[in-house]
Amino acid sequence: MELLPRPRSELAPGAVHVPDWLDLDEQRSLVESCRGWRGYRQTRLPSGGVMSVRMVCLGWHWLPYRYSRIREDGSPVDPFPSWLGDLGRRAVATAYGDGTGYDPDVALVNYYDATAKMGQHQDKDERSLEPVVSLSLGDTCVFRFGNTENRNRPYTDLELRSGDLFVFGGPSRLAYHGVPRTLPGTSDPALGLTGRLNLTLRVSGL
Numbered sequence: 001m002e003l004l005p006r007p008r009s010e011l012a013p014g015a016v017h018v019p020d021w022l023d024l025d026e027q028r029s030l031v032e033s034c035r036g037w038r039g040y041r042q043t044r045l046p047s048g049g050v051m052s053v054r055m056v057c058l059g060w061h062w063l064p065y066r067y068s069r070i071r072e073d074g075s076p077v078d079p080f081p082s083w084l085g086d087l088g089r090r091a092v093a094t095a096y097g098d099g100t101g102y103d104p105d106v107a108l109v110n111y112y113d114a115t116a117k118m119g120q121h122q123d124k125d126e127r128s129l130e131p132v133v134s135l136s137l138g139d140t141c142v143f144r145f146g147n148t149e150n151r152n153r154p155y156t157d158l159e160l161r162s163g164d165l166f167v168f169g170g171p172s173r174l175a176y177h178g179v180p181r182t183l184p185g186t187s188d189p190a191l192g193l194t195g196r197l198n199l200t201l202r203v204s205g206l
Ligand SMILES: O=C(O)CCC(=O)C(=O)O
Pocket: 108, 110, 118, 123, 134, 143, 160, 177, 178, 179, 198, 200
């Protein structure tokens, strides 16, 4: 625990970090749900590279660079659960004061082992500009939140810790962002998770 609570901050218009949003019980329950979803796999990119995170999708399956109802192996995507939509509305309400009408239909669940990272990118395969809700569990990571022009500076590096909420919408919806590294071993043993999980909730617009 911190001596002083980490303050909520708005990094840029529409980009809100809410530390310690989920309590330990809520985090545990979300980790259990993540364990239950099947099909975590490393995505192969058209460039020939393979992403270091292991990902499972709900609602729609993300492929570089589009959404599909089926996965690479032809199997159907698991449904997006309604309770996750409720959580998304609570998240947007916390970030912006009103979550009414936020109706996410996609979740990307990313697992980071000790060496996984994610390069700077925009979340731009959705046809909607509704906000992205990001929830972090387990190991702390360095999250790089940048500008909407390119993957370079200016950007801000902040820590996302277990239970933190980050919402980016409005003028920040298409900001470049990524995870240069995680801090292995920082996960609370009481959570029972080695590594890091991140869930992003999105509106596909499809
Ligand atoms: O792991 C994170 O915090 C970010 C994940 C992300 O940017 C994505 O899934 O598009």
